[in-house]
Amino acid sequence: MKLIRNRTFLIVGLGLIGGSYAKALHRNGFRVTAITKEQADIDYAVEMGYIDEGSTEVDPRLVGEADITVFALYPHIFKEWIRDYQQYFKSGSYITDVTGVKSAVVYEIQDMLRDDVEFIAAHPMAGKECSGVQNSDDSIFRDANYIVVPTKKNTAEAIEMCESLGSVLGFWRVGVLSPEEHDEMIGFLSQLTHCIAISLMNCNRNDDLSKYTGDSFRDLTRIAKINDELWSELFLLNKKPLLREMQAFEEELKSLREAIESEDTDTIRAKMRLSTERRKIFDKK
Amino acid sequence: MKLIRNRTFLIVGLGLIGGSYAKALHRNGFRVTAITKEQADIDYAVEMGYIDEGSTEVDPRLVGEADITVFALYPHIFKEWIRDYQQYFKSGSYITDVTGVKSAVVYEIQDMLRDDVEFIAAHPMAGKECSGVQNSDDSIFRDANYIVVPTKKNTAEAIEMCESLGSVLGFWRVGVLSPEEHDEMIGFLSQLTHCIAISLMNCNRNDDLSKYTGDSFRDLTRIAKINDELWSELFLLNKKPLLREMQAFEEELKSLREAIESEDTDTIRAKMRLSTERRKIFDKK
Numbered sequence: 001m002k003l004i005r006n007r008t009f010l011i012v013g014l015g016l017i018g019g020s021y022a023k024a025l026h027r028n029g030f031r032v033t034a035i036t037k038e039q040a041d042i043d044y045a046v047e048m049g050y051i052d053e054g055s056t057e058v059d060p061r062l063v064g065e066a067d068i069t070v071f072a073l074y075p076h077i078f079k080e081w082i083r084d085y086q087q088y089f090k091s092g093s094y095i096t097d098v099t100g101v102k103s104a105v106v107y108e109i110q111d112m113l114r115d116d117v118e119f120i121a122a123h124p125m126a127g128k129e130c131s132g133v134q135n136s137d138d139s140i141f142r143d144a145n146y147i148v149v150p151t152k153k154n155t156a157e158a159i160e161m162c163e164s165l166g167s168v169l170g171f172w173r174v175g176v177l178s179p180e181e182h183d184e185m186i187g188f189l190s191q192l193t194h195c196i197a198i199s200l201m202n203c204n205r206n207d208d209l210s211k212y213t214g215d216s217f218r219d220l221t222r223i224a225k226i227n228d229e230l231w232s233e234l235f236l237l238n239k240k241p242l243l244r245e246m247q248a249f250e251e252e253l254k255s256l257r258e259a260i261e262s263e264d265t266d267t268i269r270a271k272m273r274l275s276t277e278r279r280k281i282f283d284k285k
Numbered sequence: 286m287k288l289i290r291n292r293t294f295l296i297v298g299l300g301l302i303g304g305s306y307a308k309a310l311h312r313n314g315f316r317v318t319a320i321t322k323e324q325a326d327i328d329y330a331v332e333m334g335y336i337d338e339g340s341t342e343v344d345p346r347l348v349g350e351a352d353i354t355v356f357a358l359y360p361h362i363f364k365e366w367i368r369d370y371q372q373y374f375k376s377g378s379y380i381t382d383v384t385g386v387k388s389a390v391v392y393e394i395q396d397m398l399r400d401d402v403e404f405i406a407a408h409p410m411a412g413k414e415c416s417g418v419q420n421s422d423d424s425i426f427r428d429a430n431y432i433v434v435p436t437k438k439n440t441a442e443a444i445e446m447c448e449s450l451g452s453v454l455g456f457w458r459v460g461v462l463s464p465e466e467h468d469e470m471i472g473f474l475s476q477l478t479h480c481i482a483i484s485l486m487n488c489n490r491n492d493d494l495s496k497y498t499g500d501s502f503r504d505l506t507r508i509a510k511i512n513d514e515l516w517s518e519l520f521l522l523n524k525k526p527l528l529r530e531m532q533a534f535e536e537e538l539k540s541l542r543e544a545i546e547s548e549d550t551d552t553i554r555a556k557m558r559l560s561t562e563r564r565k566i567f568d569k570k
Contacts, residue, residue, distance in 0.1 A: 194501065252485075
């Protein structure tokens with residue numbers, strides 16, 4: 001099944017990402033509805049033309065009308081929602097998500113889900129330093145990756161549908177990874193980098209240094225501004241890969257420190273040349 | 286003494302920084318000469334109107350005509366130059382520099398310098414990811430800090446002259462720090478951040494990850510492209526403060542890792558809230 005014009009999308013959780021999905025989908029001619037906590041967010045999204053209608057309650061009609069339901073919730077709330085309300089899904093419909101960790105979520109949801117509804121997981125690797133539907137902006141997808149994360153339980157149709165969704169949303173690149181590959185990658189590229197930024201910001205009482213700060217320090221600490229409720233949950237749900245990546249980084253930094261300590265110029269320079277060489281491929285997109 | 290129109294500047298070392306100094310000074314109406322290794326660099330700078338004349342030799346006439354000589358050399362070459370050629374300086378003239386570390390350079394140069402010439406150290410905290418006079422660009426000073434780094438040996442006149450120089454070059458902010466304060470600050474804001482970027486780039490065989498990379502990883506590794514000859518020298522010349530900062534960062538990262546390991550959500554969230562709070566003051570300039 002390809003995405004086709006007359007499908008109805010339900011967005012559950014109308015924040016920055018949910019709102020940006022709604023905006024992109026509605027602009028592409030799909031019917032979009034939403035369920036979210038705050039009436040003000042629904043009013044805003046209707047007024048801006050992101051959604052056709054919405055509800056602050058889990059309205060069985062809205063759930064039952066959806067061909068594809070997108071969950072943009074905290075992981076533990078997502079699980080509770082499926083447990084409590086899955087009876088309302090339309091038979092044969094799909095559900096997908098935007099969760100930033102996968103192994104700890106996908107298998108559990110698939111196990112508890114009805115047999116006539118299919119969950120195909122996805123991770124839109126896009127974001128902003130602000131939150132809320134009022135900051136919705138589907139241009140954040142333009143330079144970003146959309147990862148479809150199927151398990152053995154998923155059908156080829158669901159995977160294809162989800163890839164089409166990534167394209168319709170306007171992502172720069174749509175890829176497919178297993179839950180384990182995804183979590184390994186995210187542990188390194190995203191979670192480790194946030195741990196570094198947090199620790200760099202915290203390791204020094206640096207208020208008086210802000211006036212001397214150049215781009216290096218600013219770049220390395222930009223992501224030290226972080227939603228502590230969401231990210232602490234994501235860290236713990238991806239604990240094993242994250243700890244492994246943190247330890248590998250700590251080892252590498254320690255070995256650089258020891259080379260500086262012993263004034264081993266050859267080792268220091270070799271490390272710098274390696275990092276220079278490796279960084280080059282990250283310039284291209 | 287304030288900077289005045291009819292002073293002559295000699296730039297020793299016409300690379301990216303030396304060239305950008307020349308460009309800014311010449312545009313402000315000063316006579317600017319240069320001594321550098323490559324004739325092609327002198328030809329380029331003359332043609333572009335950055336300098337009036339230059340030499341690939343240490344020309345006693347050019348050195349003797351300068352009221353202010355700016356050294357933009359690797360630290361060890363700077364020291365050798367002073368040892369070998371200081372007899373050519375004009376009596377009563379000033380010399381200054383652009384070196385990225387201070388304690389390991391300033392005292393030694395001041396000790397070996399003639400009594401009738403004054404060395405006032407400075408660090409223009411600006412740069413680019415490319416080098417060479419052909420990339421000269423004095424707009425890199427516009428958002429950057431210029432730090433004057435006097436010792437007890439310096440006169441009020443020299444400090445004032447050097448502050449004026451920072452203003453004339455177009456720096457956003459001119460500050461004054463002792464060599465020790467400067468090195469502490471640079472160990473944290475610049476050198477530690479480069480060590481982190483290098484280690485993050487090296488700790489994982491990540492060629493295949495480049496296609497999934499978002500802004501976080503790109504931002505944290507931008508400075509992993511590094512001139513290994515210059516930076517290994519700067520690291521070792523600032524070994525003590527740098528090692529101290531590296532250890533403080535390693536401790537902080539380890540304590541975050543242990544909180545994740547023991548699923549201590551309260552500690553993780555407290556660290557995230559602290560980093561979020563502290564990062565805010567770095568948004569303002």
